[in-house]
Amino acid sequence: MKVALKRWMLLLLGAGAVLLVPWMVVLALTLPGSTEVRHWSLAWIGLDALLAAGCATTALLGLRGDPRARLTASATAAVAVLDAWFDITTASAGAQLAEAVACAVAEGVLAGACVLLALSKGRGHPESS
Incomplete structure (x- = not known):
């Protein structure tokens, strides 16, 4: 794998980790405490x-x-x-x-x-x- 491609992939993974934090807050505030599955x-x-x-x-x-x-x-x-x-x-x-x-x-x-x-x-x- 080329170094530049690997670097971009790693940067995207890092960005994904950062973006997941506010998403987890949204889930914590909006998901019901229980549900039927x-x-x-x-x-x-x-x-x-x-x-x-x-x-x-x-x-x-x-x-x-x-x-x-x-x-x-x-x-x-x-x-x-x-x-x-x-x-x-x-x-x-x-x-x-x-x-x-x-x-x-x-x-x-x-x-x-x-x-x-x-x-x-x-x-x-x-x-x-």
């Missing part, structure tokens, strides 16, 4: 299916020594953090929240492992990392 189970199943696909793809690529496993590990870490976030923020108080926190801890461990894999320098099989 259709296809609730499908949304959760889809998120877990994405997490499973990320884990499987990272494992397969990593065991083959394919450096692209670092990319899938990064994406899988992000999905695990999102899953934990939504587990906790959508749980009711009490037992449901305790279960969500327990799941979030497991997802946090998974995300941490994926981050370590994503940051690993080894390009060969797991034994060489």
Whole structure:
């Protein structure tokens, strides 16, 4: 990628980050405190299916020594953090929240492992990392 194009892309990402701040304020002021959701189970199943696909793809690529496993590990870490976030923020108080926190801890461990894999320098099989 050319340096100039990369710089412009990075500047656009930075601008997007700045523009998201007022948008978050608008959402905080205008979104309802609760809502009824259709296809609730499908949304959760889809998120877990994405997490499973990320884990499987990272494992397969990593065991083959394919450096692209670092990319899938990064994406899988992000999905695990999102899953934990939504587990906790959508749980009711009490037992449901305790279960969500327990799941979030497991997802946090998974995300941490994926981050370590994503940051690993080894390009060969797991034994060489």
